Amino acid sequence: MATAKKNQQDQESIDKLYEESIHWHVNTGDETIHAKRVPGIFRNLKHVGIMTWVIFFFGPYLRWNGRQAITFDIPNRQFHFFDITILPQDVWMLSLVLLFLAILLAVVTSVAGRVFCGYFCFQTVWTDMFTWIEEKLEGNPGQRRKLEKKPFLQRKLHIKALKHSIWILMGMLNGITFTLWFGDAFDIWIQFLTLKATPIAWTAVATFAIFTYLFAGFMREQVCLWLCPYARIQGVMLDTSTILPTYDFHRGEPRGHLKKGSSNNDQGDCVSCNQCLAVCPTGIDIRDGQQEGCITCGLCIDACNLVMDKIDKPRGLIRYMSLDELEGQELRPLYKRPRPIIYALIMSIALAGIIYGLTHLGSLELRVIHERQPLFVTLSSGEIQNRYELKILNKTEKRMYIEVQASGIDGMKIHGNEKIFSAKPGRLTSHTLFIKVAKNNLIKHRQTVNIVVTDRDNKEHSASYDSMFFSP
């Protein structure tokens, strides 16, 4: 009795599978995709990916040593990262960070396709949040489609209004949070609340709000398919060893509707329920093969696994798999694939550079520019004089009092180091130095001189530079 009832329930749920089966095709923006939400591993993974954005929203409130832990202080041209302050002179490290991230994206893509898109990209994440709100307010995808077909006035205006207000608020929060990274978060909030924020801040908020609303609310998969530049270039990073959500057509075909109460043996495992399509946020049919429009979010895998469970077939009709595996070959291990190896090599070089930079960020930096016009002058005493422009960068937050020393040529006289001068914190200070050498002390046309600057109050703050002394 119990088993008969369970069988009947199973049968009913299988029949329901076809309710949503309508014709799908790649849409160019004329219809709205209402993706269904189903539970599963990849849905959970997506939630994990979404959670990483918590850092974006809460990061600005982190405090460290009495100030904001991470600040991009554009007016003062400084970047604070916990104890580290990075000045424009260290911007080469930023290039390395960007190189690292770009290659990381490339290596991840070559291993597992557009996983960045599926799990982390703000476009898909925001879209997911927007549609979640939509579902809470307007019901499941079927109800939403019906709602869309109703004439304008009957479209439950108040629900729509509520939905759009929430969307716009989310967009604004997005924009405000962005601005918080560029100054003190609490100050900026006060400026917004008292309407005293700078025009740049308002513009940023407006831009973010408008584009979040537009992209996550309306254009959604259109951005992934037609606007996103990454969608265009990912193809070159993929090969037949890349694992992507793939429909196992060997197992699935020929597909066909499941007949009531009978198991059809000449049919494949795919029962044409179109669940994989119904859940796909970009609205593509993975059974047409791996394709550009797939953001590898794996939601179709979750959906199909649920179906397989229902019809008592093994899971994995759609699964993360490479084309090689689909053809029955072993997956090549990572260390045998030149692409990931080369990418990893570039990444380690970039990383090494960043670590070197972070550990060698001195507190004082010196650059010496030798005057070229004239290269040297003969003084009335017969000595040769060279002129140097010292550029001293004080990277600490305290004023420094600088002493200058120079060495390298016998009997050289230094002029311009008699007085200790000050270097403002975070600023570049220029200082002129003259070196005089009697002609008979000069052995060569060009001789090296070493110039050292030291902070009077803390001798550990010191920097040296090798320059040239020119003579006739």
Next chain:
Amino acid sequence: MSEKNPFPNEKNSGHVWDDNLRELLNEPPTWWRIGFHLSWILVIVYTLVYPSWPMLTTHYKGMTGWTSIGEYREDMKDLKKIRAKYEDKLPNMSAAAILADEELSNYSVSAAKVLFGDNCSACHGAGGSGNIDYPILADDDWLYGGTIENIVQTISYGRKGFMTAQASTLSETEIDELATAIYSGNPTSTSLFTEKACFACHGMDAKGMHAMGSANLTDGIWRFAAKDQLASIKYTIKHGINDTSDPKTRNAEMPVFGSKLDENDIKKLAVYVHKLGGGQ
């Protein structure tokens, strides 16, 4: 390309390649069309707001009256405001006081670089490196003195050196002897130096006199530097400097800048020149 359309019920252009590749006549996506229309509307709005359409004799001025020169002037005003902090102090200060103030002298140096480029470097070279027949400003040999006051004086009122042409008063051998002594850096070693009254201008020790702008003949720095320095010295002795009676005389004149530059600019320039390396 096939003549007959194998897909008669489809909205296509009739162009078919490789059996089934065809060009469809679908509308572009809505968002694309919206974007397209927004772009040309933006163009119209832009041309209404800003100066744009050419007309027969003039052009349409735009609703806001914006011009690039106007924007430039606004920017200059802002710049003046930033500089005012320093500029306001300069009129009440002497060049020496500016030189002594670290911040103000740094400001003057950066401001004077352009002034120097416009007014001075044609003769004295970039950075005061000198030119043929024009003095180097980076060394410490100053005909009229190298204090900051001397330099202000020189720039404001100009200088005009003078030396009588000696071709008629000295014989060829005398010139040779005198020139060789000067060239060796020891002019007083010949009795000609006193006999011919060179000391009257160049001083008993031949070290020159700032008040007259006469050259120091004992150092290795030559006002008229040349490859063959000895020949150059002889030439100067023969034809003098700025001696109108000798058509071959050397010219040495520093023009008056007091009428061309305002007082503050001259102070800035003087500070800059003083700091070039040889200021005393």
